[in-house]
Amino acid sequence: MTQNFNALNTLMSDKVEAVIFDWAGTLVDFSSLAPTQIFVDAFATFGIQISLEQARGPMGLSKRDHIRTLLATESIQNQWLAQFDRASTDADIDAIYERFMPMQIEKVAEYSAPIEGAAAVLEELRAKGIKIGSCSGYPRQVLDVLLPAAASQGIAPDCIIAGDELPAGGRPGPFMALANVLALGVGDVRRCIKVDDTVPGIEEGRRAGMWTVGLSLSGNEVGLSLEELAQTDPAEVQARVERASERLRQSGAHYVIETVADFPAVVQAIQARLAQGETP
Incomplete structure (x- = not known):
């Protein structure tokens, strides 16, 4: 046996x-290409400019965690402080994610x-x-x-x-x-x-x-x-x-x-x- x-x-x-x-x-x-370009576009709607290279940095994470990681980047966080006169919060992560989602859904099939x-x-x-x-x-x-x-x-x-x-x-x-x-x-x-x-x-x-x-x-x-x-x-x-x-x-x-x-x-x-x- x-x-x-x-x-x-x-x-x-x-x-x-x-x-x-x-x-x-x-x-x-x-x-x-699909996720990286949409991250750039979604952040731009909040007046925050990120490069494709920055958008690619945390790739592989879930999209909400990706946004969280980008916002924690010093250069991006400094832009947020200049734009809104305060540090970003979890609510801001949610807001960017909610902006990102319909843009991603619209474009992903392309x-x-x-x-x-x-x-x-x-x-x-x-x-x-x-x-x-x-x-x-x-x-x-x-x-x-x-x-x-x-x-x-x-x-x-x-x-x-x-x-x-x-x-x-x-x-x-x-x-x-x-x-x-x-x-x-x-x-x-x-x-x-x-x-x-x-x-x-x-x-x-x-x-x-x-x-x-x-x-x-x-x-x-x-x-x-x-x-x-x-x-x-x-x-x-x-x-x-x-x-x-x-x-x-x-x-x-x-x-x-x-x-x-x-x-x-x-x-x-x-x-x-x-x-x-x-x-x-």
Whole structure:
């Protein structure tokens, strides 16, 4: 009996059971344009000017926490003090969030184009019997607009967890990743892979006990649209990719690749390591 159990355990332990993807910058919306530009626009309605680079800083957090983090930035808080003659409060975070939400809902479908190779990767994972989960810093109201547009183009994970629907909170905590584990019926988090383009998303996967894969080129860290990418000096692009890769590795990514199109080779590599008895 013990020998049979050990043989079964070995057989199961060398197979990736589930992959949990982020959305913007990972599966759709190359360079994660939708949320960043809307943060800039929402703050501007309060007379506060922030750059796209500043807006990208806390990417990966839930959108309310993202706003809270931006307001805590010294240069932005100084603008708030000059504009309103007082420090910002939780009520101000709520006010910016309420301004942000309808703007994001209105625009998110415009940024639903799949990243090249994403639909094919999901199809390949399904063909191998690997479950597909996902989670996002987007609130559920925003995902409800994004998901049908993405599904029509082949991006339809088995599970979707929004950034505002778990009482325990979002990233960098492990909660959304673990909610996927429960919903998908995954038996071992060590046979799960979390794929994300942000530091909080990688930290989420590590805290959940999973393998983690960072995406450098397509995501928030490089921050260049496809059009900008084509117009930028290749040496500058490479420098940005290297900086992004280093940040993702420092946050704990086991692997860093440029886009999701490169992901199948990573699955194969992780399965080989699982077969050797390695864990995340």
